[in-house]
Amino acid sequence: xxxxxxxxxxxxxxxxxxxxxxxxxxxxxxxxxxxxxxxxxxxxxxxxxxxxxxxxxxxxxxxxxxxxxxxxxxxxxxxxxxxxxxxxxxxxxxxxxxxxxxxxxxxxxxxxxxxxxxxxxxxxxxxxxxxxxxxxxxxxxxxxxxxxxxxxxxxxxxxxxxxxxxxxxxxxxxxxxxxxxxxxxxxxxxxxx
Amino acid sequence: xxxxxxxxxxxxxxxxxxxxxxxxxxxxxxxxxxxxxxxxxxxxxxxxxxxxxxxxxxxxxxxxxxxxxxxxxxxxxxxxxxxxxxxxxxxxxxxxxxxxxxxxxxxxxxxxxxxxxxxxxxxxxxxxxxxxxxxxxxxxxxxxxxxxxxxxxxxxxxxxxxxxxxxxxxxxxxxxxxxxxxxxxxxxxxxxxxxxxxxxxxxxxxxxxxxxxxxxxxxxxxxxxxxxxxxxxxxxxxxxxxxxxxxxxxxxxxxxxxxxxxxxxxxxxxxxxxxxxxxxxxxxxxxxx
Numbered sequence: 001x002x003x004x005x006x007x008x009x010x011x012x013x014x015x016x017x018x019x020x021x022x023x024x025x026x027x028x029x030x031x032x033x034x035x036x037x038x039x040x041x042x043x044x045x046x047x048x049x050x051x052x053x054x055x056x057x058x059x060x061x062x063x064x065x066x067x068x069x070x071x072x073x074x075x076x077x078x079x080x081x082x083x084x085x086x087x088x089x090x091x092x093x094x095x096x097x098x099x100x101x102x103x104x105x106x107x108x109x110x111x112x113x114x115x116x117x118x119x120x121x122x123x124x125x126x127x128x129x130x131x132x133x134x135x136x137x138x139x140x141x142x143x144x145x146x147x148x149x150x151x152x153x154x155x156x157x158x159x160x161x162x163x164x165x166x167x168x169x170x171x172x173x174x175x176x177x178x179x180x181x182x183x184x185x186x187x188x189x190x191x192x193x
Numbered sequence: 194x195x196x197x198x199x200x201x202x203x204x205x206x207x208x209x210x211x212x213x214x215x216x217x218x219x220x221x222x223x224x225x226x227x228x229x230x231x232x233x234x235x236x237x238x239x240x241x242x243x244x245x246x247x248x249x250x251x252x253x254x255x256x257x258x259x260x261x262x263x264x265x266x267x268x269x270x271x272x273x274x275x276x277x278x279x280x281x282x283x284x285x286x287x288x289x290x291x292x293x294x295x296x297x298x299x300x301x302x303x304x305x306x307x308x309x310x311x312x313x314x315x316x317x318x319x320x321x322x323x324x325x326x327x328x329x330x331x332x333x334x335x336x337x338x339x340x341x342x343x344x345x346x347x348x349x350x351x352x353x354x355x356x357x358x359x360x361x362x363x364x365x366x367x368x369x370x371x372x373x374x375x376x377x378x379x380x381x382x383x384x385x386x387x388x389x390x391x392x393x394x395x396x397x398x399x400x401x402x403x404x405x406x407x408x409x410x411x412x413x414x415x416x417x418x419x420x421x422x423x424x425x426x427x428x429x430x431x432x433x434x435x436x437x438x439x440x441x442x443x444x445x446x447x448x449x450x451x452x453x454x455x456x457x458x459x460x461x462x463x464x465x466x467x468x469x470x471x472x473x474x475x476x477x478x479x480x481x482x
Contacts, residue, residue, distance in 0.1 A: 059210075067206055076207060083214040090218075090225040160318040 008139040018147040019184040024115030038152035042145025044106040053137025056120040077120045085111045239280040241272045245349045247370035272368040296369035296384040302338035303394035305357040308409035325378035334407035336396040347376035390443040393434045394457045418447035
């Protein structure tokens with residue numbers, strides 16, 4: 001149990017997906033204009049990443065390993081994640097319309113989110129067990145959500161700032177992202193093992 | 194043989210996986226198919242598609258869904274006005290409700306840099322709400338346009354720009370959604386009927402003497418317009434002239450007689466541009482005499 005908690009803590013803060021692994025930077029910059037939409041994106045990623053961690057683990061160990069096809073994992077995982085997202089979208093549209101309209105446009109975007117694929121591949125590389133894989137996927141997504149929501153708050157404040165013309169828009173957002181990453185780098189080097 | 198095996202096995206498994214997942218999705222699409230009322234799409238097409246939210250819903254699609262599913266009124270779109278309300282009513286097969294009039298936004302202030310006196314030099318964030326928090330903005334007049342363009346930022350169609358310290362609405366672009374009205378911390382933007390030609394470019398509710406101190410052009414409540422109006426359409430209430438658009442015929446009498454040049458007509462605005470200076474005003478005054 002302590003192992004699981006330590007894994008969660010280290011993935012959320014120390015090895016944050018965005019700030020120390022640089023995965024999922026596209027939605028991090030694209031969907032962080034407002035905290036509400038950032039939170040929506042975060043929930044959608046959490047949902048998909050947890051499920052895809054479980055499914056890719058099963059497919060890897062039940063299909064790829066017995067047939068010595070480990071080298072195909074990237075292709076197969078992309079295939080699985082894309083189908084999974086489609087399936088979840090259809091399912092939610094039918095049975096959970098409230099959640100569907102809340103996550104709506106973010107779900108299809110996640111299909112090619114590198115954070116989701118990254119979590120699946122890191123699970124395999126780190127030789128995690130099934131439980132550990134699911135926990136890793138879930139907490140990595142929580143870390144992602146944390147980062148994107150904090151950043152959305154920062155960007156909202158920045159709307160009133162008056163930077164030089166050349167810095168307006170994305171450039172100043174990237175500078176702010178760098179400063180935020182530096183704050184998170186304070187956790188680097190912490191170890192619990 | 195070995196090479197064949199090494200190629201065939203991956204092709205079989207990965208291809209097979211793709212086929213299985215594809216088949217699964219095809220089946221799922223049938224099982225999880227959601228019936229969408231075709232009227233939603235029709236109504237969405239009939240709506241202007243500005244997604245401004247003036248109807249009270251999150252956008253044109255949300256409004257279309259609300260009309261079909263919750264029986265929302267068919268005349269809530271102020272942008273489309275009468276034609277859209279009629280189209281939506283006919284799609285829904287109901288009688289058209291009392292149609293709402295198409296409106297346009299008008300900034301009720303003429304206090305450009307030339308006329309409005311300042312109480313301090315503002316150097317904060319470029320936002321009217323921020324400025325309004327500092328003693329109500331930099332202009333002495335408590336009802337003056339702050340001119341930092343919060344309304345322009347709120348406008349979904351880019352119809353507002355700030356000219357010489359006062360926001361001005363380009364009525365050829367304005368869709369009458371009212372988002373600027375809600376965004377203005379001074380509440381000096383009003384919606385007036387789309388085809389109205391005249392308006393009072395001032396919201397000062399101070400007594401005349403005080404308004405003179407605040408601004409070189411504000412309404413001093415002299416009631417001359419009230420007297421010259423043959424249609425009883427303009428009244429001075431709370432020290433400010435107000436036009437009753439139901440009665441106004443656009444005869445231009447008030448514009449000509451106003452000693453402060455604070456009543457505007459579309460023609461006069463086109464003549465002078467979106468903001469005026471004292472020189473231009475002198476030309477107009479001379480022409481009157």
